[in-house]
Amino acid sequence: MVSRSNKVNPDLIRERQNCTFDTLELTHLLDGGIERTNDRKNRENFFLNDPELQSKVPSEYLSHKEKYEEAVKKAAIIFRKVQQLQNEGRGGMDNFREILGGQLGSAILKDGNPLTLHYVMFIPTLMGQGNVEQQAEWIQRAWSCDIIGTYAQTELGHGTFIRGLETTATYDPTTEEFVLNSPTITAYKWWPGGLGHSANYAVVVAQLYTLGKCYGIHPFIVQLRDEETHHPLPGIKIGEIGCKLGMNSTNNGYLGLENVRIPRKHMLMKNSQVLTDGTYVKSPSSKLTYGTMIFVRVVLVQDAATYLKKACTIATRYSAVRHQSQIKPDDPEPQIMDFLTQQYKLFPFISASFAFQYAATWLWNTYNNVTGELETGQLDNLPELHSTACALKAVSTADAARGIEILRLACGGHGYMTSSNLPSTYGLVTAMCTYEGENTVLLLQTARFLIKIWQNKQDIQNLPTVKYLETALTLNNPFEKSVKWIISALQQTAASKIDLANRHINDRVQAGQAYETAWNNTSIELVAVADIHGRTIIVETFYNTIQSLKGTVSPQLGTVLEQLLELYAVDTALKCSGDLLRFTALEGRHMVVLQAWMESLLAAIRPNAVGIVDSFDFRDEVLSSALGAYDGNVYERLLEEAQKSPLNEEPVNKSFDLYLKPFIKSNL
Ligand SMILES: CCCCCCCCCCCCCCCCCCCCCCCCCC(=O)SCCNC(=O)CCNC(=O)[C@H](O)C(C)(C)COP(=O)(O)OP(=O)(O)OC[C@H]1O[C@@H](n2cnc3c(N)ncnc32)[C@H](O)[C@@H]1OP(=O)(O)O
Ligand SMILES: Cc1cc2nc3c(=O)[nH]c(=O)nc-3n(C[C@H](O)[C@H](O)[C@H](O)COP(=O)(O)OP(=O)(O)OC[C@H]3O[C@@H](n4cnc5c(N)ncnc54)[C@H](O)[C@@H]3O)c2cc1C
Numbered sequence: 163m164v165s166r167s168n169k170v171n172p173d174l175i176r177e178r179q180n181c182t183f184d185t186l187e188l189t190h191l192l193d194g195g196i197e198r199t200n201d202r203k204n205r206e207n208f209f210l211n212d213p214e215l216q217s218k219v220p221s222e223y224l225s226h227k228e229k230y231e232e233a234v235k236k237a238a239i240i241f242r243k244v245q246q247l248q249n250e251g252r253g254g255m256d257n258f259r260e261i262l263g264g265q266l267g268s269a270i271l272k273d274g275n276p277l278t279l280h281y282v283m284f285i286p287t288l289m290g291q292g293n294v295e296q297q298a299e300w301i302q303r304a305w306s307c308d309i310i311g312t313y314a315q316t317e318l319g320h321g322t323f324i325r326g327l328e329t330t331a332t333y334d335p336t337t338e339e340f341v342l343n344s345p346t347i348t349a350y351k352w353w354p355g356g357l358g359h360s361a362n363y364a365v366v367v368a369q370l371y372t373l374g375k376c377y378g379i380h381p382f383i384v385q386l387r388d389e390e391t392h393h394p395l396p397g398i399k400i401g402e403i404g405c406k407l408g409m410n411s412t413n414n415g416y417l418g419l420e421n422v423r424i425p426r427k428h429m430l431m432k433n434s435q436v437l438t439d440g441t442y443v444k445s446p447s448s449k450l451t452y453g454t455m456i457f458v459r460v461v462l463v464q465d466a467a468t469y470l471k472k473a474c475t476i477a478t479r480y481s482a483v484r485h486q487s488q489i490k491p492d493d494p495e496p497q498i499m500d501f502l503t504q505q506y507k508l509f510p511f512i513s514a515s516f517a518f519q520y521a522a523t524w525l526w527n528t529y530n531n532v533t534g535e536l537e538t539g540q541l542d543n544l545p546e547l548h549s550t551a552c553a554l555k556a557v558s559t560a561d562a563a564r565g566i567e568i569l570r571l572a573c574g575g576h577g578y579m580t581s582s583n584l585p586s587t588y589g590l591v592t593a594m595c596t597y598e599g600e601n602t603v604l605l606l607q608t609a610r611f612l613i614k615i616w617q618n619k620q621d622i623q624n625l626p627t628v629k630y631l632e633t634a635l636t637l638n639n640p641f642e643k644s645v646k647w648i649i650s651a652l653q654q655t656a657a658s659k660i661d662l663a664n665r666h667i668n669d670r671v672q673a674g675q676a677y678e679t680a681w682n683n684t685s686i687e688l689v690a691v692a693d694i695h696g697r698t699i700i701v702e703t704f705y706n707t708i709q710s711l712k713g714t715v716s717p718q719l720g721t722v723l724e725q726l727l728e729l730y731a732v733d734t735a736l737k738c739s740g741d742l743l744r745f746t747a748l749e750g751r752h753m754v755v756l757q758a759w760m761e762s763l764l765a766a767i768r769p770n771a772v773g774i775v776d777s778f779d780f781r782d783e784v785l786s787s788a789l790g791a792y793d794g795n796v797y798e799r800l801l802e803e804a805q806k807s808p809l810n811e812e813p814v815n816k817s818f819d820l821y822l823k824p825f826i827k828s829n830l
Contacts, residue, residue, distance in 0.1 A: 188719055201256065264587075280312065283313035283454050314366045329345075380451060505764040510733040512774055582788060694738060705727060
């Protein structure tokens with residue numbers, strides 16, 4: 163067997179020598195400072211050097227059941243270790259962000275974690291929806307993992323239209339209990355992560371009935387399994403939903419409820435309440451129940467950026483060491499990264515990963531500000547937050563999934579190997595386009611907000627993401643080769659498209675259609691409206707971030723960041739060029755300028771491409787890819803990984819004697 167040398171591939175050595183900026187400076191910048199880089203590295207050592215968290219066999223070769231069992235074993239170790247870090251005051255939110263997301267988490271559990279929902283939705287729902295007494299009763303137990311929970315909202319029949327959920331929670335004032343039921347098959351909960359065999363509690367979202375009246379969906383804490391034996395409690399019909407495209411270790415489950423009784427105080431009552439006599443007390447806004455979904459949409463933008471960065475690292479390093487074909491006859495075979503088409507597959511997604519990271523940071527800060535306001539009863543900024551979280555989640559996850567697939571294709575045949583780690587990365591990220599709100603549905607939520615704003619532009623100045631709508635429609639905006647021009651052109655385009663869609667709704671209403679029918683008939687345009695609005699925010703946030711960094715980074719790094727910003731902006735403009743030609747001062751002759759600008763940026767980024775992805779500073783264990791390792795020893799690693807196939811454990815497989823030999827010898 164070929165043994166892997168420890169030498170770094172010479173192409174990568176040369177790429178690193180030619181890099182024009184200090185990669186460590188960029189690593190620190192992306193981490194948020196040198197201390198956070200050090201914390202991250204310490205955390206990586208703490209987890210990845212633990213022999214109990216290492217796998218002997220790649221998880222792809224395990225059976226479905228084995229995958230789950232290994233995932234539970236590792237998840238338990240991981241979260242004990244996280245608790246240890248928390249107790250020592252080391253890391254805070256970063257521990258969770260990395261261990262649950264695409265950074266550390268996906269290195270240890272490549273295909274999902276059965277306890278993710280406990281942390282990402284169960285605990286946040288207790289925090290966001292429970293009143294003070296309920297928080298006191300439940301959070302500590304959940305935090306210390308005395309109980310393991312999940313978030314059970316989606317049913318077989320409904321995921322998007324949550325007002326249509328069928329599970330019922332009927333208040334019985336005689337015993338001061340709620341009685342939960344799944345009245346039909348379609349009322350069965352279906353999908354919640356960890357529900358199958360891991361969680362013993364769930365927040366169950368159900369239609370609340372009290373004193374004979376339905377008050378819509380509300381969250382309830384329901385015990386699913388005995389805390390000692392883990393056996394399902396009476397009336398609980400529970401199991402795992404089976405194999406999926408990806409996330410096969412997350413233990414997504416189903417749940418049917420048959421006359422399951424829970425105490426009144428198990429309804430999460432921060433926002434609305436049912437009193438002992440059954441009186442219903444209304445929430446200040448029925449949409450506060452949807453708060454956990456906003457939280458997850460916000461954190462998913464960062465996760466989309468992380469996974470995209472990983473795929474960029476793998477594909478870029480591979481493109482530096484892979485040689486194929488010839489550019490000129492008699493030339494040596496070039497690095498495939500020297501093909502312009504290859505650069506066009508890689509670099510726009512590198513720039514997009516920066517764009518999404520900066521958008522995610524901005525959205526996270528906005529989320530914290532608005533949730534702070536909600537605590538004081540101020541709800542004014544909730545609709546804008548909801549609209550923005552929907553748009554950014556949809557655009558970033560859709561582009562990350564598309565990007566990862568393009569990056570996989572950019573690795574040719576080897577990208578198709580699971581040992582490249584690109585297929586399972588795609589599996590994880592394409593799921594994000596569906597969960598926590600299917601992307602089309604989320605874009606329509608953003609469009610709903612935008613159309614309302616368009617119809618009533620009062621107080622728009624106080625809404626940072628839409629204030630451009632006040633003036634953008636009528637901008638006199640002659641073409642310029644600048645990011646600022648692209649931003650204002652995108653704004654003008656978004657405004658024009660909102661105006662047009664609004665007119666089309668109105669035309670349809672005038673022609674006799676109900677507003678909702680007119681809305682549906684205009685919804686292709688409406689989705690496009692929200693999409694371009696989301697992209698406008700992302701480009702602008704990227705621009706503002708780079709402006710704010712001026713003077714704080716070295717000139718060399720400043721140049722690279724500027725190039726990445728320009729590439730993201732010009733690539734966005736080119737992808738929207740039909741709209742820009744239609745709604746702005748852009749003309750056919752300017753397209754030549756944009757195209758040349760984009761190509762010059764590809765050339766400018768080319769010498770630093772490996773340096774930039776090196777700055778993402780993913781450890782090999784995190785990349786988990788034969789194609790993407792730091793040393794670039796791709797072929798040795800591919801062969802080494804192939805040896806792990808169980809089929810290679812013996813020179814002749816028993817199927818030869820059983821089937822192949824009789825077949826060959828049968829001579830029919
Ligand atoms: C130290 C700290 C410690 C912290 C503790 C520890 C924490 C640790 C944390 C660690 C974090 C780090 C982790 C990083 C890794 C991440 C890994 C992630 C893995 C994640 C796995 C996740 C798996 C996935 C899980 C799931 O998938 S869970 C299921 C998700 N399911 C959905 O997402 C359903 C979609 N559907 C809908 O969202 C609605 O159904 C629908 C379509 C809107 C219509 O809703 P409907 O009720 O019909 O609405 P309408 O009545 O039409 O009203 C419409 C009116 O309401 C308004 N409005 C609608 N919404 C909302 C809303 N939100 N808010 C406000 N308003 C809203 C709307 O603007 C309109 O306003 P208007 O215009 O009228 O003024
Ligand atoms: C991997 C994974 C993990 C999940 N984890 C959880 C979990 O932990 N807990 C939980 O409760 N749920 C979970 N879910 C469920 C998830 O939230 C839903 O699948 C998601 O919200 C989409 O709903 P749906 O499946 O009903 O799709 P549908 O709504 O049936 O979507 C199907 C199609 O209909 C279209 N459509 C639907 N409504 C509209 C509309 N109003 N306008 C235009 N088009 C529309 C959609 O755009 C889509 O093209 C998970 C799902 C996945 C895939």
